[in-house]
Amino acid sequence: MENFTDVKYILDGFLFVFAGILVMWMAAGFAMLESGLTRTKNTATVLTKNVVLFAVSCIMFYFVGYNFMYGEGSSFIGSGAMLSGKTSEALGYPVMADFxxxxxxxxxxxxxxxxxxxxxxxxxxxxxxTVVLSGLIYPIQGHWTWGGSELGGLIAGFSDFAGSTIVHSVGGWAALAGVLILGARKGKYTKDGQVKPIPGSNLPLATLGTFILWMGWFGFNGGSQLALGSKEDIDGIASVVASTNMAACAGAIMAAILTQLIYKKVDLTMVLNGALAGLVSCTAGPDLGMNIAFIEGLIGGALVVFAVPFFDKLRIDDPVGALSVHLVAGIWGTLAVGIFNPEVALLAQVKGIVVIGAFVFISSFIVWKILDLIIGLRVDEETEVNGLDIHETGLEAYPEFKRA
Known part of the structure; x- marks a missing residue:
């Protein structure tokens, strides 16, 4: 029996480490996707952001955020051997793997x-x-959900397997608050209400980023099974991974069909975001089976096709479609659990979405506004026209290709 316990400890710890590595690789996917869907004059800044935001998030979550999310919410981590009062013996797997x-x-x-x-x-x-988001905003709402407090029972019964709301919609709400203060890119919307397309600079790079994210999602959702030490656990992981893949496929196909019907051409950028929307849509309930994941992915892919122009009509400029993918599809995926899982009440899902969304949006808006008043959020018009790279990083991503 002792040997079996050791084997389970090893397997569960391995799942956390291996799945975490896959999720970390998603950082590369986000960097490539954002670089590909924006203009070359801003690429070095985009890459710098994505590298440093990862470093900042990890540092802040170690020193502050993990305690708020899983502990008492008031103490710094003093030792790598114990996080927020947790020990490896109590968890049944390495605490650092959990972190x-x-x-x-x-x-x-x-x-x-x-x-x-x-x-x-x-x-x-x-x-x-990012310091505030990773150190306070994300961990506080995480404490209400995965931390187990349920906000004093206010969101009791809320279910989010891997984070359609807790991760993706949280990022979406925080982004929406920032972009409302920031405003659109110069020239994106004309005075007469027309939308001027600003094409991405590198669609092969965006496609590579999408496939990297797709791959990383197997760790994102599969690792959220949280155990590998039994036959039931590996069956569950296999089902979750297969369902995750199905949702992405369904989202991509739906986006391709709809753009052909609406625009008479298949829009690659919509197909890429359709796949990602399918992934986000099944993240709250990837354990519900492949048939449900297929439906979730189809609807997620459709939502993206209509959400992107909807945000443009509101003059909310989202260069990569992140609001449509992560916020809109994240809300849908969380609601889908209440629709398709008889053990989860739809009302509990709605309450969770509203409470978490309101908290993240309002707190993020306050932080963005303070930053705007103190140091300003936006670069000046000349810098924006010439590109952020030289001004922000002193480098160009493609120095051999000079603009006229």
């Missing part, structure tokens, strides 16, 4: 924000916001 798996989720939420505010925000205000 590593949780910290890469925080960086995912921050990456959602990065794409939405791209091409016109200063670097340092964004990084300061």
């Amino acid at each position: 590593f798996f949780q910290v890469v989720f925080v960086a995912t939420a921050a990456s959602v924000v990065s794409g939405t505010i791209a091409e016109r925000m200063k670097l340092w205000p964004f990084l300061i916001f």
